[in-house]
Amino acid sequence: DQQVKQNSPSLSVQEGRISILNCDYTNSMFDYFLWYKKYPAEGPTFLISISSIKDKNEDGRFTVFLNKSAKHLSLHIVPSQPGDSAVYFCAASGKGGSEKLVFGKGTKLTVNP
Amino acid sequence: DTGVSQNPRHKITKRGQNVTFRCDPISEHNRLYWYRQTLGQGPEFLTYFQNEAQLEKSRLLSDRFSAERPKGSFSTLEIQRTEQGDSAMYLCASSGAKKLAQPQETQYFGPGTRLLVL
Numbered sequence: 001d002q003q004v005k006q007n008s009p010s011l012s013v014q015e016g017r018i019s020i021l022n023c024d025y026t027n028s029m030f031d032y033f034l035w036y037k038k039y040p041a042e043g044p045t046f047l048i049s050i051s052s053i054k055d056k057n058e059d060g061r062f063t064v065f066l067n068k069s070a071k072h073l074s075l076h077i078v079p080s081q082p083g084d085s086a087v088y089f090c091a092a093s094g095k096g097g098s099e100k101l102v103f104g105k106g107t108k109l110t111v112n113p
Numbered sequence: 114d115t116g117v118s119q120n121p122r123h124k125i126t127k128r129g130q131n132v133t134f135r136c137d138p139i140s141e142h143n144r145l146y147w148y149r150q151t152l153g154q155g156p157e158f159l160t161y162f163q164n165e166a167q168l169e170k171s172r173l174l175s176d177r178f179s180a181e182r183p184k185g186s187f188s189t190l191e192i193q194r195t196e197q198g199d200s201a202m203y204l205c206a207s208s209g210a211k212k213l214a215q216p217q218e219t220q221y222f223g224p225g226t227r228l229l230v231l
Contacts, residue, residue: 004155032217032218034219034220036222041225041227042224042225043117043119043204043206043222043223043224043225044156044204044222045222046219046220046221046222049217049219051217089155089156091155096217096218097208097217097218097219097220098144098208098218100146100158100161100169100171101146101148101156101158101206101220102158103155103156103157104155105153105154105155106155
């Protein structure tokens with residue numbers, strides 16, 4: 001039973017354009033959602049997060065949107081840069097992040113110059 | 114403090130051998146988590162500690178696996194009688210106690226230990 005789903009294994013965008021990565025979840029007990037970026041042979045790097053009491057959180061070029069009724073969140077990267085090319089993982093947790101993280105399978109983003 | 118560190122970064126072993134990995138969390142963090150990642154999958158939870166207490170173990174953690182955090186600081190993950198199916202990246206993460214200004218806890222990951230069982 002996959003509680004966190006990233007249905008797009010890959011995404012390719014042009015430099016300077018917007019990248020939109022999507023994530024769906026099924027467990028309504030999740031109250032904290034995170035995006036991690038991962039390069040091969042390295043650990044995940046925390047990017048941005050959002051609490052279930054918010055519907056948007058912004059940090060520089062990165063914005064995360066949360067739609068609780070649809071159990072859907074998305075990560076927007078504007079403008080996309082070649083250095084953003086990596087695998088992006090969506091993760092969810094309960095109890096404000098103090099529980100284990102449940103990850104999606106990841107979306108490989110390629111930003112073309 | 115430079116973040117979560119893990120040693121070794123790479124380990125190649127023969128089937129049936131025992132291996133041990135070490136994780137040093139961010140110094141002020143009281144929670145420590147172990148995850149495992151295989152190719153094409155997201156990280157999967159194995160176990161976690163709050164200080165020295167092991168609070169949860171996944172069913173993925175067979176009786177060949179044992180984890181400790183004896184003094185509430187670093188942690189070790191041991192795999193006995195390794196099998197080829199144990200080949201994976203083993204990730205450690207830590208998070209700090211909730212604070213008024215930051216009620217959510219964010220887990221920060223180390224670089225991982227890649228295990229290859231021949």
